Structures are given as structure tokens and as C-alpha cells.
Amino acid sequence: MSLPPVGLAHYLAVAVLLFAMGLFAVVTRRHAIGVLLGIELMLNAASINLVAFNRFGPLVTVKPGAGVDMADGQIFALMVIALAACEAAVGLAIILRLYQTLATVEPDDADRMRW
Numbered sequence: 001m002s003l004p005p006v007g008l009a010h011y012l013a014v015a016v017l018l019f020a021m022g023l024f025a026v027v028t029r030r031h032a033i034g035v036l037l038g039i040e041l042m043l044n045a046a047s048i049n050l051v052a053f054n055r056f057g058p059l060v061t062v063k064p065g066a067g068v069d070m071a072d073g074q075i076f077a078l079m080v081i082a083l084a085a086c087e088a089a090v091g092l093a094i095i096l097r098l099y100q101t102l103a104t105v106e107p108d109d110a111d112r113m114r115w
Helices: 008-028 032-056 072-102 107-112
Strands: none
Touching: 008 032, 032 072, 032 107, 072 107
């Protein structure tokens, strides 16, 4: 018994589920770290979409034998990973400062940190 090949629809289904879980976490969590984790899930879903579309459907038509490697999706996915790392660093710094100042990590209480 052989399994059917994994196609673009399978990758898109995984990305949709991952994005939906991230969106659910962002909307329902009252804890700032849970919100950050939800944003990370949504960024990972975007990366899966970029790589899947690059693998199964190039955006430009290249003549056969031109020797051009179309790795745009992978390059953009690496940029999304770098963006996610920056977002995590800045977000955690803000959460730590919020906890130092107010002894809470609730996003609703962050408006009390005004000068």
C-alpha cells in the first residue's frame, strides 16, 4: 500500500490550521506570553505558505536550461524567521519591563505604564 504524494493542498491545510491556532491564542489569551506564542504560530504558518508556494508554483517562468534557481520562497521564509526572532526579543523585553514595573504580565494593564 502506497501513500498518495503530499501536494500543495496538504501544506496549505497545515498552514491554515497553524494560523487558526495562533489567531485563537492571540484573541483568547489574557497572558502576554500566550499572545506572543500565538503571533509566533501565525508567522510560522506564513513561512510554510511561502516555502510551499515556492516549491509547487514558481511566480515567474524561466526558460529551461537557464540555470536560474528560484529560491524566493525560502529566502522570504528566512526573513520571516529573523523577524520572528526580533519580535520575540523585543516582546519579551517589554513583558519583563511590564513585570518589573507593575508586577503583572496582563496586556490590559500595560496602559498604566505611561510616563
